[in-house]
Amino acid sequence: LADDMDNLSVKSGSSKSGKSGKSKDSSVDMQGMSTLAHVEEMIEAGLIRAFRMPDPGKPDGIRTFRKPIMTLKDVSFKYPSGDKFILESVSASLTLGSRTVIVGGNGSGKSTFLQLLIGDLEAEEGTGEHWKHHNLRLSYVAQQSMHHLEEHLTSNPIQYIQQRFREGLDKEISKLKTLAITKEEEEMMQELGAVNEVVGRAQKGKDLWYEIKKTGRSGVGETKSVPLSEIETMYKPYVKKLVKNYDMKAQATDSGMAIRPLTAAEVLKHLDDFGIDSQLAHGKIRQMSGGQRQRLVICAAFWSMPHVIALDEPTNYLDNDSVAALTKALKDFKGAVVTVSENESFVDAISNEKLEIVERKVVLTQLRDAKAR
Template structure:
């Protein structure tokens, strides 16, 4: 900001509006820190942020008691319990750990702390994020009943501002402009500003007017695949594929034939041990048909197909990186995945090309200490070399897949990663905070964001509802329904299967039975009749 005057009157409620990035949250942070020339020393100020972090295993009640002591505004246990009860915290919840709370309950906890602090100046940053309809209604009533407390609110929820704000502060061009009379008065005076304001990205988890859940998660468009002109055209095909692990007597899969297209929404079902994860790994390429005499058939995948596999242990992998921020987690996961093995070098230091030569798949390799000497070697030779060479080959193949699809390799700089995280409800402050303080729902959104970094054509989810909270579960369903790529999930959650799947693959005694269901995909794909006929024929063949 340039030289301005900050004027706040006691008992008024101010709504601050402006374009994203102008500095609204920064201004609130400066006010809360009293980092403003001439700020009164006798004003008690409390700042409730829109993303609540917690690193404490204390119970909710003990946490609130400690927070009050730290802020020199200690309340009795009875008073704390009463306020928490008014916010909806049951006795059981008051004695549960803070880390177990979802984002919505953490916001309520922060609001309860603000109430108990009896602040002169209350700062609220996106307070309706994560709140359901009843909680938003309670907050409106509470703010309107305040008499001696001044409130400053940053919110993209303009219907909420209309109900609580007595004044509007417009933040633009490095200046603050003040408007009395509330939201409607401001809208009548500055309609051009209203139409240009950013709309709310992530509404409360339960929509206030329509009852429809507004998506917290948006999957990226995977882009086209070379030669795939219709989304109904196969991108994966199994033909009479049978599989048995080395050193075992049991044949896991028997003569499996199937096809997947970009419109596929598949639920892979079967009892524990039926071979579901084996089939999924064959689909994504984590397993291949080996030289075992009982392994027969053919597996074909589009050469440029990008796949994201979210395994059951994905959340455990995140738990090993709790001291990282989401930004650094994604940067390290994908940067080190390409370059970490280069430290081992050996004689081959880089893969620079790929082609079929003399009927064999070959790679052009560059060797250490040979500036201009690049040679072609068959894949059969390279497969016998050290593990880091296989890593180099895999990374080069991934690079070609991205380039062949018309999508440039994504830069791993901080700005690009933050923009990506926003599509999963991980905003600026949360993106640069340590993961160890996240709620379960926030952690699961980081897992999904990392998995989708490569803009995959096919998403494979292995029991996703095991690590998703209710809020993220609903958002994931919406994201899958609008996704332009293929989805395969292993799940015992019937509600999830019914919401996302348009076909079910039942695996029993090594054999696959395919059942088509009504499509859950949004209308308007515009595929031709000829392609639909082809798809129906494929379905019958799969059966």
């Protein structure tokens, strides 16, 4: 752990639940101890339940923790029903070494910026560029993730993860607006000569080429190899979604997620890495406390072994012990972290750069040697 963690005091993001699954014998006072330096010892002693995050490895061609894996450049955003921009000409860059916190006043657009960065919102047409490595695996824990669990209250945590990843992909990531195909777009795909599928991908020099399939008269369409640059400029927007979905399937295969067995034993092992023991794992989600449910959504986000984890107010519902364990795990994680959080102690502990939203712009402040690790 970094030296600055030795004297850190971490406070929970919310006191809504005092039952995050910690041992009854735990007596960690995060304001009184020399804090996170002793967290691992207390985890080993069974006094704090851990978060143990898998090593994602590095995407193809990324050999260091300093090289960009995702960038946003001069992007603007406003909601379709609005006439004023929420964000104007904003930029950001993430590396595997990034521990990035997004801050700003209430209503400044923090969560909106996070959603833009990870692809849950689309930038204003004609503004800026959004790039991410084609084999980058990303997971997102939104503020409303807890509400998403309401659909699974009669399932247990094992069944929840099995259902979410049954098709070899993360159903929650597939719902992102830049990935989800609308009904109108599905109808477009059936038109004669329209692109209806991406069936292959190849690297030619520095460029990515995709093999696209078009709807034919006999139902058997022709295929054509097209560079990504042409798809981005010459084809209808839904084709880019098909490309991104193809990339996501390739990412799942690359991580082993597509063939990772969704057996109860395998899922139980993963749950245990995030402090959800066998008793909790076999019980109904509706019986879990707020803190336990927060652990579950974080745990599920790591099933795909992401290179980037995006977290919107992750300390909500967690008690002091769990926040301490999460803080240590994110410091140790070998991928990038980008978060929105009003928990100052948590932010101070994990972040090496700050993106502050001021009057619709983003101001970068480097806090530590962000990319060295």
